[in-house]
Amino acid sequence: MDTFKFGDWDIYWLDGGITNMDGGAMFGVVPKPLWSKKYPVNDKNQIELVTEPLLVRTGDKNILIDAGVGYGKYDEKKKRNYGITREASIERSLAQLNLTVDDIDTVVMTHMHFDHIGGLTTPDGDEMRSVFPQAVIYASETEWNEIREPNIRSRNTYWKENWTAVQNQVKTFTDEFEVRPGMTMIHTGGHSDGHCIVKMEQKGEVILHMADLMPTHAHQNPLWVLAYDDYPMTSVYAKEKWVKDGLNNGWWFSFYHDAHVRMIKWNETGKEVTGELKRTPFTD
Numbered sequence: 001m002d003t004f005k006f007g008d009w010d011i012y013w014l015d016g017g018i019t020n021m022d023g024g025a026m027f028g029v030v031p032k033p034l035w036s037k038k039y040p041v042n043d044k045n046q047i048e049l050v051t052e053p054l055l056v057r058t059g060d061k062n063i064l065i066d067a068g069v070g071y072g073k074y075d076e077k078k079k080r081n082y083g084i085t086r087e088a089s090i091e092r093s094l095a096q097l098n099l100t101v102d103d104i105d106t107v108v109m110t111h112m113h114f115d116h117i118g119g120l121t122t123p124d125g126d127e128m129r130s131v132f133p134q135a136v137i138y139a140s141e142t143e144w145n146e147i148r149e150p151n152i153r154s155r156n157t158y159w160k161e162n163w164t165a166v167q168n169q170v171k172t173f174t175d176e177f178e179v180r181p182g183m184t185m186i187h188t189g190g191h192s193d194g195h196c197i198v199k200m201e202q203k204g205e206v207i208l209h210m211a212d213l214m215p216t217h218a219h220q221n222p223l224w225v226l227a228y229d230d231y232p233m234t235s236v237y238a239k240e241k242w243v244k245d246g247l248n249n250g251w252w253f254s255f256y257h258d259a260h261v262r263m264i265k266w267n268e269t270g271k272e273v274t275g276e277l278k279r280t281p282f283t284d
Contacts (some may be wrong), residue, residue, distance in 0.1 A: 001013065001096060001097075001280075001282075002262050002277065002279060003092060004262070004277055005120070005262060006200065006202050006205065006207060007060070007182075007202025007203040007205065008058070008059060008202060008203075009056055009057060009058050009182075009202055010056075010057045010255075011054055011055070011057075011207075011254075012054070012055040012057070012069070012093070012097065012132070013052045013053070013054060013055075013089060013094065013262055013279070014052060014054075014055055014064075014090050014093035014094070015052065015068075015088060015089040015117075015282045016050070016051045016052045016053045016066075016067065016069060016084075016088045016090060016119055017050070017051045017052075017065075017068050017069035017070070017071070017084065017086050017087050017088040017115075017118075018048060018049070018050050018051065018084070018085050018086040018259075019048075019049050019050075019069065019082050019083050019084050019085075019115055020042070020044075020046040020047065020049065020083030020084075020085060021046060021047060021082070021083055022045055022046060022047075022049050023035065023039075023041045023045050023046060023047045024028040024045060024227070024228040025035070025046055025226065025228060026037070026049070026215070026226055026227075027218075027219075027224055027226070027229075028057045028224065028225050028226055028227045028229070028232065029227075030163055030223075030224050032045075035218060035224070037096050038217075038218035039216055040216040040260075042250075044123065044128070044235040046083055046246075047259075048259040049115075049215065049216070049258075049259060050256075050257060050258065050259050050279070051066075051069045051088075051115045051118075051256065051257065052068065053065055053067055053068050053090070053119070053151075053256070054209065054254065055093075055097075055181070056200070056241070057097075058180060058182075058183075061105045061106055061180060062099065062103050062105050062106070063105065063106040063108060063131070063179065063180070063183065064104050064105050064107045064108065064135070065104070065108045065110065065117065065209060065256070066098050066107075066108070066109060066110055066116040066119075066197055066211070066256055067090075067107060067109075067117055067118065067119030067120045067131070067132075067136075068087050068088035068090055068115075068116075068118060068119035069084060069087060069088055069114070069115050069118040069119065069132075070087065070118030070119040070120070070121065070122060070162075071088050071089070071119075071122065072122055072123045072206070073085070073118060073122075073161065076180040078138075082114075082115070086282075088118070088119050090119055090131070091094070094127040094271045099134050099176065100157070101131055101133075102132075102133065102134050104132040104134065104135045105134065105135055105136070106135055106136055106137075106138065106180075107120065107132055107136070107137045107138070108179060108183075108185060108198060109134045109137060109138065109143070109196075109262075110137050110195060110196050110197065110198065110209070110211035110212070110256075111139075111140075111143050111160060111191060111193035111194060111195045111196065111212065112117050112139060112144075112146075112147045112158060112162070112163065112192075112194075113157040113172060113192065113212075114157050114158075114159055114162060115261065116211075116212075117147075117162045117163065118162055118205045119131060120132065120137065120162060120163070120165075120166050120224075121161060121162055121163075121164075121165045121166060125170070127165070127223065128161050128164065128183065129165055130165050130166045130169065131282050132169075133169075133243075134169055135169060136169060137166055137169045137170045137171070138170075138171055138172070138173065138177060138179060138185060139153075139170060139172055139194065139196075140172060140173060140174070140185070140187045140194040140195075140196050141172040141173060141174055141192070141194070142187065142189075142193050143192060143194025143195070143196070144170060144172045144173075145194070146158065146192065146193055146194055147162075147163050148163070150256075150257020150281075150282045154230065162173070162202055165272065173185065174187065175187050182200060182201045182202055183198065183199070183200050183201075183209075184199045184200075185197075185198055186198075186199060187239070188213060188234070188235075188238040188242075189231055189234045189235075190213055190225075190229055190230075190231050190232070190234040190235030190236075190238050191211070191212040191213060191226065191228070191229045191230065191231075191235055192212075192230055192238075193230060193231065195211065195212065195213070196211065197209060197210050197211055197213060197238075197242065198211070198230035205251075205252070206246075206249065206251040206252065207251065207252040207253075207254050208242060208245075208246050208252065208253050208254070209253075209254045209255075209256070210239070210242065210253060211256060212226065212228075212229075212244075212256075212257070213225075213235055213239050214240055214243070214253060214255070215244070215255065215257035215258070215261070216255060216258040216259075216260075216261070217253070217255065217258055217261045217264050218268070220243060220270055221260045222236050222239035222240040222243055222254075223236060230279070243270070247266055247267070247268050247269070247270050248268055250265065251265070252264070252265050252275065253265070253266075258279065259279060259281075260278065260279055261276060261277070261278060261279060262278065262279050263275075263276070263277040264276050264277075
């Protein structure tokens, strides 16, 4: 299990599952000869995208950033369409840290697309139950409203089985919310109308978790946005601001989807890597 010591906090990446999505869709209008130099692609034009939540242990709180794809929810058609080659084993990851799902105090949802929220619920007979029953789940008000009333486009990723069992655990905010001192959720929009990033600060260092505004290290360029983005120009403007801030100030960038890199730090130009934590794949 990959870990990172961040001031007084410890960060772990949990086994939340793996998807393989169309590379063209993941890089939008960027030509394949450009993006394929930065991120590997298979013969089906798919790129591997892990869905591995960050567990942040602050000493008094166990905070999960997103929840993986979940398990037991996908028939063969969905596995094929979303390239799901591994379902989540979050409980097993927690057990390695002598934790259980009941030890998770807080879940921070950057947004509620299926590959981020799927692990919040799991089948229990004919119903769904909450996987983290003791946790408060934070999401932007905009995102929470949309998952409950999706439009013709978003209903393909906002599934009722992912939220009904946890609706009494959800608390919302509008623009910014301090989860705890040193951790702030910031509403950006773009990828979804309610999309958020997470800024973490400890002892003068900053980690910026850009979620699906920068799903992998190959998406550093503000113009390289996803075809899946509902509001692509909002994504561009948000990335332009936050990537610039991160590069100018020497911040870390952390990833949920990157199959190769957990965290990275670049110099001011963004062309030179000055720090990197590689991903170690999970094995059965």
